[in-house]
Amino acid sequence: MQKIPNFDTFVVQQVAYLHKNLMTKKGNTTIYDISKKLNISAATVSRALNNNPKISSKTRELVFAAAKEMNYKQNRLAQALKSGKSKNVGIIVPYINRNFFSSIIRGIEEELGPHGYHVIICQTHEQMSTEVEQITTLLDTQVDGIFMSISKTTNKTEHFRKVLKEGKSLVFFDRKLDIPGVSSVVIDDFKAGYLATEHLISQGCKRIAHFSGDLNLEIYKNRHDGYISALEDNGLKVNPNYILTTLSSIEAGAAAARELWELEPKPDAVFSASDYTALGAIQELKKIGVKIPEDFCISGFSNEPFTKYMELPITSVDQTPLRMGKIAAQVFLEQVDSTEKLTIEKKVVLDPELIIRNSSNKGLKINA
Amino acid sequence: MQKIPNFDTFVVQQVAYLHKNLMTKKGNTTIYDISKKLNISAATVSRALNNNPKISSKTRELVFAAAKEMNYKQNRLAQALKSGKSKNVGIIVPYINRNFFSSIIRGIEEELGPHGYHVIICQTHEQMSTEVEQITTLLDTQVDGIFMSISKTTNKTEHFRKVLKEGKSLVFFDRKLDIPGVSSVVIDDFKAGYLATEHLISQGCKRIAHFSGDLNLEIYKNRHDGYISALEDNGLKVNPNYILTTLSSIEAGAAAARELWELEPKPDAVFSASDYTALGAIQELKKIGVKIPEDFCISGFSNEPFTKYMELPITSVDQTPLRMGKIAAQVFLEQVDSTEKLTIEKKVVLDPELIIRNSSNKGLKINA
DNA sequence: GCCTAAGTTGTAATCGATTGCACTAAAATA
DNA sequence: TATTTTAGTGCAATCGATTACAACTTAGGC
Numbered sequence: 163m164q165k166i167p168n169f170d171t172f173v174v175q176q177v178a179y180l181h182k183n184l185m186t187k188k189g190n191t192t193i194y195d196i197s198k199k200l201n202i203s204a205a206t207v208s209r210a211l212n213n214n215p216k217i218s219s220k221t222r223e224l225v226f227a228a229a230k231e232m233n234y235k236q237n238r239l240a241q242a243l244k245s246g247k248s249k250n251v252g253i254i255v256p257y258i259n260r261n262f263f264s265s266i267i268r269g270i271e272e273e274l275g276p277h278g279y280h281v282i283i284c285q286t287h288e289q290m291s292t293e294v295e296q297i298t299t300l301l302d303t304q305v306d307g308i309f310m311s312i313s314k315t316t317n318k319t320e321h322f323r324k325v326l327k328e329g330k331s332l333v334f335f336d337r338k339l340d341i342p343g344v345s346s347v348v349i350d351d352f353k354a355g356y357l358a359t360e361h362l363i364s365q366g367c368k369r370i371a372h373f374s375g376d377l378n379l380e381i382y383k384n385r386h387d388g389y390i391s392a393l394e395d396n397g398l399k400v401n402p403n404y405i406l407t408t409l410s411s412i413e414a415g416a417a418a419a420r421e422l423w424e425l426e427p428k429p430d431a432v433f434s435a436s437d438y439t440a441l442g443a444i445q446e447l448k449k450i451g452v453k454i455p456e457d458f459c460i461s462g463f464s465n466e467p468f469t470k471y472m473e474l475p476i477t478s479v480d481q482t483p484l485r486m487g488k489i490a491a492q493v494f495l496e497q498v499d500s501t502e503k504l505t506i507e508k509k510v511v512l513d514p515e516l517i518i519r520n521s522s523n524k525g526l527k528i529n530a
Numbered sequence: 531m532q533k534i535p536n537f538d539t540f541v542v543q544q545v546a547y548l549h550k551n552l553m554t555k556k557g558n559t560t561i562y563d564i565s566k567k568l569n570i571s572a573a574t575v576s577r578a579l580n581n582n583p584k585i586s587s588k589t590r591e592l593v594f595a596a597a598k599e600m601n602y603k604q605n606r607l608a609q610a611l612k613s614g615k616s617k618n619v620g621i622i623v624p625y626i627n628r629n630f631f632s633s634i635i636r637g638i639e640e641e642l643g644p645h646g647y648h649v650i651i652c653q654t655h656e657q658m659s660t661e662v663e664q665i666t667t668l669l670d671t672q673v674d675g676i677f678m679s680i681s682k683t684t685n686k687t688e689h690f691r692k693v694l695k696e697g698k699s700l701v702f703f704d705r706k707l708d709i710p711g712v713s714s715v716v717i718d719d720f721k722a723g724y725l726a727t728e729h730l731i732s733q734g735c736k737r738i739a740h741f742s743g744d745l746n747l748e749i750y751k752n753r754h755d756g757y758i759s760a761l762e763d764n765g766l767k768v769n770p771n772y773i774l775t776t777l778s779s780i781e782a783g784a785a786a787a788r789e790l791w792e793l794e795p796k797p798d799a800v801f802s803a804s805d806y807t808a809l810g811a812i813q814e815l816k817k818i819g820v821k822i823p824e825d826f827c828i829s830g831f832s833n834e835p836f837t838k839y840m841e842l843p844i845t846s847v848d849q850t851p852l853r854m855g856k857i858a859a860q861v862f863l864e865q866v867d868s869t870e871k872l873t874i875e876k877k878v879v880l881d882p883e884l885i886i887r888n889s890s891n892k893g894l895k896i897n898a
Numbered sequence: 899g900c901c902t903a904a905g906t907t908g909t910a911a912t913c914g915a916t917t918g919c920a921c922t923a924a925a926a927t928a
Numbered sequence: 929t930a931t932t933t934t935a936g937t938g939c940a941a942t943c944g945a946t947t948a949c950a951a952c953t954t955a956g957g958c
Contacts, residue, residue: 172857173718175877178868190696192914203938208915218936239616239672240914243607243943250650250671258636259852264627271626271653280671282618282648285639303618303648304607328558412839441839468836471780471809473816484627500546509543560944571908576945586906608944611913 252300269487354514355388367431371404415442437462475519620668637855722882723756735799739772783810805830843887
């Protein structure tokens with residue numbers, strides 16, 4: 163008889179009161195206020211505040227003193243309008259609250275913040291139409307650049323070219339398309355697939371399966387190809403029946419595991435392109451009574467936080483998203499700092515990091 | 531002999547090329563361009579685009595056609611400068627890549643996006659000094675409002691009052707301070723503590739411990755008080771030795787569990803104010819050989835994603851962050867929509883949702 | 899045919915900061 | 929002393945959109 167609280171009720175206290183109009187409201191001090199107070203021109207004030215060497219130090223000090231006293235704050239909108247640079251960048255991701263993406267965002271923010279940039283976040287919910295919209299409104303807002311991971315449904319490129327046409331820089335991370343003039347930061351998915359598979363082989367596995375995502379997406383294709391290469395390089399033959407395309411979910415993983423287990427000969431390992439699928443498979447196989455890692459090894463992908471918290475921690479590929487974000491930010495900064503006439507197109511491919519945990523480790527028990 | 535790739539190497543391809551200056555660059559069409567083309571004044575163009583009823587439909591159509599043809603985009607900076615409203619809001623959180631916060635951000639974004647607002651993200655890293663800075667720069671950027679969860683080290687309120695002085699609205703979520711004029715959206719931590727504890731009691735537990743966070747923080751204090759109340763209401767006496775203040779980490783949880791286990795009589799349950807602490811405790815107790823939930827029940831807090839993926843899924847309190855974000859956004863919207871002269875101060879307290887899982891369920895095995 | 903009202907559109911100021919050009923006064927040079 | 933520099937400021941335009949007010953056109957009323 164657990165008491166489950168009613169999800170929809172909440173308590174509200176509300177107070178409304180009139181403004182005592184002592185509030186400065188719209189009364190932010192401007193350079194004109196300062197100029198009036200000091201009997202000098204606004205131009206001089208502006209130059210003084212910007213440390214223009216043409217201004218005498220006497221005047222400069224007066225201006226700074228007055229600015230401080232009057233609590234002057236630069237209106238960045240006005241400045242942005244004049245300079246054409248808003249010091250804002252946009253980041254577009256499928257969903258903000260996915261660990262991978264939020265970590266990248268964190269990386270970008272931490273790298274760009276000290277340079278005076280603010281970071282505007284948008285979500286596409288994996289819809290190309292929303293993606294197009296978001297790009298449009300970001301451009302309308304005069305961002306100085308856009309960082310993005312394309313949605314799964316994206317199959318056109320006009321909206322990206324539009325960004326370039328406006329002279330803003332565009333940086334793809336993780337999920338990218340190859341467009342001239344667009345930089346990108348991704349991990350080496352091929353290598354990741356190769357490493358994970360090679361690791362499974364090193365554990366003595368011979369019949370290694372693969373759970374892939376949509377092979378039309380570059381990232382899944384590359385992971386898949388890395389897997390194939392590792393098998394071939396190690397003299398194992400590729401069994402097409404061992405390769406399943408699944409959604410990235412626990413249920414899909416469980417189903418895929420069941421499907422695998424009906425094959426003959428049964429596989430003895432799987433390299434999953436998703437941690438969720440890997441988890442589902444583990445749960446399902448345990449139910450059937452399969453011993454992991456003794457009878458079956460498994461590796462996931464993304465190093466989702468939960469992989470290391472499990473009772474049976476899951477081997478996974480870390481995409482170093484924080485680092486990916488920081489590097490994407492650096493690429494952007496190089497671009498805006500370079501002479502306007504030069505477009506720098508930089509393709510950065512990061513090395514993935516394989517985190518070996520108990521789900522695939524037959525030897526010593528590592529507990530990462 | 532696992533091959534661990536070198537973390538620091540990455541491949542870069544770089545191409546730099548000169549702009550073919552066919553790019554419009556700085557050549558965004560403005561209302562002036564349209565006015566010139568149609569031989570009418572910019573004012574008319576502006577009015578037409580804003581559907582001002584004073585404009586004849588003939589002219590309006592001409593303007594719209596020309597706008598479309600010339601690919602006109604409104605310069606939102608200019609508009610923001612004129613109107614004083616940037617249609618940007620700031621969100622300040624300790625870290626973006628914490629599931630709880632990123633989910634709130636998602637909620638805010640999804641609610642505000644359709645109203646034309648963009649969301650700017652800042653992190654404090656739990657430092658009050660950074661918090662102050664972030665608020666300052668957000669105000670400089672002319673955001674229309676600020677959403678925030680205060681950092682753990684915050685002990686001053688001037689920077690918050692500054693926001694109000696500028697006539698911008700401020701909305702706290704989760705971690706708040708009581709400041710007149712500031713709205714807030716929080717969950718009922720007292721009730722959450724009460725519910726979780728009551729649930730443990732309903733499972734037959736008599737000696738219930740509590741892992742708390744810093745009791746100077748309102749949220750932990752309230753959870754603690756709810757815990758106490760539930761005990762008292764059910765005729766159980768409070769044992770101060772059972773109440774431990776810990777950091778929110780797996781290690782701290784393990785240590786706390788060890789500490790508990792040295793007490794006599796040993797507790798038979800714990801209500802932890804953190805999922806990480808709960809997880810650490812579970813891992814430690816399992817090592818000692820304690821059977822969960824048979825011998826010991828445990829409830830965490832926050833409904834972190836991992837809690838439901840565990841082999842032994844962990845009972846936890848869901849703070850409905852997505853919903854919290856959406857409601858915070860609604861509170862903000864009400865505020866900006868209201869006549870400028872009225873300040874609405876709204877305190878919303880959401881009901882928490884207790885998610886009962888196996889870590890505390892002696893009866894039927896629920897697998898949420 | 900004259901006047902008024904309604905309906906349209908234009909003029910010009912404004913939001914706040916920046917900057918090329920012009921100008922003044924003082925200092926340096928001849 | 930006459931002239932050229934140089935330092936320091938001010939004027940006014942500009943970024944793009946909005947809007948109070950003025951001005952003009954046209955139709956309708958008498």
